[in-house]
Amino acid sequence: MESDNKNIGWSTSEMAQKVAMDIYDGAYVNLGIGIPEMVAGFIPEGREVIYHTENGLLGMGHVAEIGGEDPELVNAGKKYVTAIPGAAYFHHADSFAMIRGGHIDICVLGAYQVSEEGDLANWSTGNPNDIPAVGGAMDLVAGVKTIFVITKHTTKTGESKIVKQCTYPLTGKNVVSRIYTNYAIIDVRDKQLYVRELAPGVSFEFLQKHTEATLNQ
């Protein structure tokens, strides 16, 4: 496939902003490490969202200011963070009870691959030289009510990340609700993909051409 066209589609910030628009007032949200963390910066005015970080904090605030870092107050990505008034600390089993028990409303995660049926692969490329590491990803996709994926539409080498079948080891099967890429927002419904919104300059045909999976309009 041809490589990513840099001139069309959304920037990473715009993608994060699109995700933020879909996070409703009062939602309990867990943001994955990396690009998903950017979403918090774009929540529209007037919406109150409570962030859960699986290492034991509900009511995570912004990243700690320089000089205000506490090595015992970190998020799941081990960044120094803060806690808002009304926050709560708890231990790991209680934290994952929130996740597994279906109490978290939305989780935003990155992806290596998402399949037509909403399968997600985001923890291992299957490369035997990599050290296997899973963290909380499998717990999140199994437990959180709604899983949003935010990812570049294609890999650096131009391959589609939205595939018929994941070739990388799965994080979870039939777990993704919506995919936000630089080209489009795509819903997963009844094990099929429906394009919800196209980025400026992206046509359905262009999108399908850059997508291995079958898309519906």
Place this chain on the structure above:
Amino acid sequence: MESDNKNIGWSTSEMAQKVAMDIYDGAYVNLGIGIPEMVAGFIPEGREVIYHTENGLLGMGHVAEIGGEDPELVNAGKKYVTAIPGAAYFHHADSFAMIRGGHIDICVLGAYQVSEEGDLANWSTGNPNDIPAVGGAMDLVAGVKTIFVITKHTTKTGESKIVKQCTYPLTGKNVVSRIYTNYAIIDVRDKQLYVRELAPGVSFEFLQKHTEATLNQ
């Protein structure tokens, strides 16, 4: 069988005192409702014992003084109690994690029947007119390291409570370690009963005569 001879053996207080003698310094102890509660009054000087009450308190103190009762500070028998310095409150799942997880050292319970093999029946007489109620008894016998039973040797009608096989519904199988009655202290070892101590005026023959189960000297 002939009825209980009131003139020989230990009083209930003496039985409780005998149990107390076997509670070692530093033990975490759960006392059942009723006569077992008396044991706390007889712990020898110099021994520090921490009492667990399954409704969510470790470090239970004495019964509340008149006027000092707090309806939200009760023990498993719903008596108003106090908490010692160094106490901790917790919820029911954590409380029974202590029990089921084998963290409580000793539990002292009453009994309807104890069998030769250490089976305990103490929650139901099987009478269909009784309202069935089990509370925490089955959890305690399944989880606590050492189960002591304190009970009159015979029923009001003179029947042995230490039996070959329990006829009442079981609380647990092979769970009792030691039985304290008004006539004797009896160990359960390898599914057999061994007399450990006889009350004043009680001979082994007298004891066996009042005991359905086979006793070993």
Place this chain on the structure above:
Amino acid sequence: MINKIVNSAKEAVAGIFDGATVMISGFGEAGSPVELIHALVDQGAKDLTVVSNNAGSGHVGLAALIENRQVKKILCSFPRTAISVVFPELYRAGEIELELVPQGTLAERIRAGGAGVPAFYSPTTVNTPLAEGKEIREFNGRQYVMEEAIHADFALVKCSAADKYGNLIYNKTARNFGPVMCMAAKTTIVQAKQVVELGSIDPEHVVTPGIFVHRVVEISNPADESKLVAENVKYHGIRQ
């Protein structure tokens, strides 16, 4: 914006439907949400399945709910108390069902419901009549019984203080089943002795994080249920 505080017990119990499963906190009178239960008596939902450690005392609280014939079935560990009169009468008359569950199993099954664990193994009840019909399985040479999670549509819970996010703290042994019940219900309804400002509960001291709580009503002078029972007060609901 997030504000879980409602203005009355009536508002708090709104929407509890006929046939719902309702968890009710408390160990005997300690921690029993009397005002919420009485609001449910007034509200009138029936054919309820109630999950609670006991089956009520006297003629108030859970006993009043049972006496008002709103409860079809109860799951509890100890329905018999010195002053329980309502449940025993209906039970003997075959007018209320009972599922007897050991106290620790009850607590753990509720926690499992809240923690997304559908079933677990427990040593409790093995070789007793309460294990009948349940799967027995051996781990490391010991037998265990499989116990399934308990979920509820609603939980009625009493706590000492709450904030508008629904963070809760409790008082002494009135904590008991509250925290696990908050976790296991679709809609958790709490009566708090005090509603406090956001941030006044130290995040280290929160017992129930707000994520588990949906509605909070301040009942600043809750009735002492044990006193009501001792005084033989009867609650018949505001409609009678």
Place this chain on the structure above:
Amino acid sequence: MINKIVNSAKEAVAGIFDGATVMISGFGEAGSPVELIHALVDQGAKDLTVVSNNAGSGHVGLAALIENRQVKKILCSFPRTAISVVFPELYRAGEIELELVPQGTLAERIRAGGAGVPAFYSPTTVNTPLAEGKEIREFNGRQYVMEEAIHADFALVKCSAADKYGNLIYNKTARNFGPVMCMAAKTTIVQAKQVVELGSIDPEHVVTPGIFVHRVVEISNPADESKLVAENVKYHGIRQ
């Protein structure tokens, strides 16, 4: 009389034997009991199975224990960090075993170990390679995997304050695995930033009740592990 306070980290880790299973608290550097781990490096017990969320960073703490070839196997959710060098090298050389466990499953398996639950069912890992070889079972139309409890001979845990009964409180997100690890070990060894008088921890605020704790040592100025890692400090033990 009950007094769980010991005088040194060395005394605290005494008796940890070759082949023991050792749980180590911490999420990355937060909550990692560095001084206790270094005392264990000094003590020298080997062939250890370690249960910890990560596999250490830099050349201190858990990484130093691994580098000193005391660890045969590790159970963790995330052995790979930006600055983990020791584990990856030994793992690629086939000199250390890894059991990869999802973070929530790890926490729940440890809690199960402490709570007397030999196994439970979880939706996590179903249809993934990490469920391979595990029992799958359906409840209410959904598939779950059976997970077994994890127990340990010892737990090394860091907390913020402790009293002589072993009651513990923690600091912020350094709490993480501490409370469940305290429950699941035969001997729980704790380093506290402060040892306080009995009664100075409010019974409502205790996070780990003393029953789960066996030895406490005060380390009033614990190293900031993240700083040691950043400065590339290497801990080789006092014998070298």
